[in-house]
Amino acid sequence: MIGVGIRGVTKSYGALPILRGIDLTIDPGEFVVLLGPSGCGKSTLLNIVAGLEPLDDGAIEIAGEDMTHADPSKRHLAMVFQSYALFPTMSVRQNLGFGMRINRVPKAEIVRRVQSVAALLQIEPLLDRKPAQLSGGQRQRVAIGRALVRSTRLCLFDEPLSNLDAQLRADMRVELRRLHADLGSTMIYVTHDQVEAMTLASRVAVINRGKVEQVDTPQKVYDRPATLFVARFVGSPAINLLEGVLMADRRFRSATGATVDLSGYAFASTPRPGTEVVLGVRPDDVRVAEAPARRGDALSAVPAFTESLGPRSLLWLELDGQRWSMYVDAKGGAIPTGPFEPGFDAADASLFDKTTGVRL
Numbered sequence: 001m002i003g004v005g006i007r008g009v010t011k012s013y014g015a016l017p018i019l020r021g022i023d024l025t026i027d028p029g030e031f032v033v034l035l036g037p038s039g040c041g042k043s044t045l046l047n048i049v050a051g052l053e054p055l056d057d058g059a060i061e062i063a064g065e066d067m068t069h070a071d072p073s074k075r076h077l078a079m080v081f082q083s084y085a086l087f088p089t090m091s092v093r094q095n096l097g098f099g100m101r102i103n104r105v106p107k108a109e110i111v112r113r114v115q116s117v118a119a120l121l122q123i124e125p126l127l128d129r130k131p132a133q134l135s136g137g138q139r140q141r142v143a144i145g146r147a148l149v150r151s152t153r154l155c156l157f158d159e160p161l162s163n164l165d166a167q168l169r170a171d172m173r174v175e176l177r178r179l180h181a182d183l184g185s186t187m188i189y190v191t192h193d194q195v196e197a198m199t200l201a202s203r204v205a206v207i208n209r210g211k212v213e214q215v216d217t218p219q220k221v222y223d224r225p226a227t228l229f230v231a232r233f234v235g236s237p238a239i240n241l242l243e244g245v246l247m248a249d250r251r252f253r254s255a256t257g258a259t260v261d262l263s264g265y266a267f268a269s270t271p272r273p274g275t276e277v278v279l280g281v282r283p284d285d286v287r288v289a290e291a292p293a294r295r296g297d298a299l300s301a302v303p304a305f306t307e308s309l310g311p312r313s314l315l316w317l318e319l320d321g322q323r324w325s326m327y328v329d330a331k332g333g334a335i336p337t338g339p340f341e342p343g344f345d346a347a348d349a350s351l352f353d354k355t356t357g358v359r360l
């Protein structure tokens, strides 16, 4: 198990800045997921850590050593690529041993390491098959195995599951978690799939346009998004949003004059009245107000349609011109059919500066 330090890494392709000062410390044994939209620079960053791509500025430390300019083979790591190109004419056994053979690892050692990785990944019965005789998930396991025979201390994964169907992806997620628990290796895993990030990571680093927006546990990223970008990117159905202005008495006022009492909200700093803000509330936190204020300026929602999700339904609302959603109990619970006042705890909400997108 080894730690990784990414220090002020910048990278441009021509005049186009791709990474704009990335700082991230990954502790030994952590499973860190780099999450961000397509094109935000995730693969570029992973390739820089692996030494497959030069950086413009900054430093990479691996196991406390400066590895910024070290050859990939000196970095004690293994990498699984999105396109896991196995050699089609070689058996699984030969695919697994290939890297060691060209590095002149003694034969007995190759046999030993291939055996132990095959046992770990439960692919022993497949060792004599060719890649064409494997399912997508089995091929993926061989690709992971090929990385693990080289190093189990630090593994880098670049969207390794994106070629698999939904069921296999879910199965492989479970296997990767087990693998991490068994090996205790440090893992850096790139994905643009937030479900993958939330289920696998001990910490998630959300990247947007070449910058880290937040590094936190999955729960923290979901409950306390540091920026409006994170709030929007994480969570499905998406967080409910409403633009407005912060007033002197810690009330939020929307464009149509509806107000929300935010006295229960934990402001990061003393709020400045007049600030243009965006209010965010997760669908799980919205309910029908228990004690409707019946004030003229209370929030008012109009039900639009429901989506049945089995045990509960998702109710879509029209609120101040915005599309909101909330969960309702499919059995027993009354589903509003006419305009009603939605309620939520201010403590569960998120408030962002509209101009900077930063959490207030």
Ligand SMILES: Nc1ncnc2c1ncn2[C@@H]1O[C@H](COP(=O)(O)OP(=O)(O)OP(=O)(O)O)[C@@H](O)[C@H]1O
Pocket: 013, 018, 036, 037, 038, 039, 040, 041, 042, 043, 044, 045, 192
């Ligand atoms: N060799 C290159 N030359 C020029 N531009 C490049 C090169 N490699 C990547 N880019 C650009 O850099 C940006 C970041 O690419 P990168 O592959 O790191 O994105 P990503 O976050 O991994 O996206 P995805 O989720 O789609 O894989 C993209 O705009 C891409 O077009």
Ligand SMILES: [Mg+2]
Pocket: 042, 043, 044
């Ligand atoms: Mg990529």
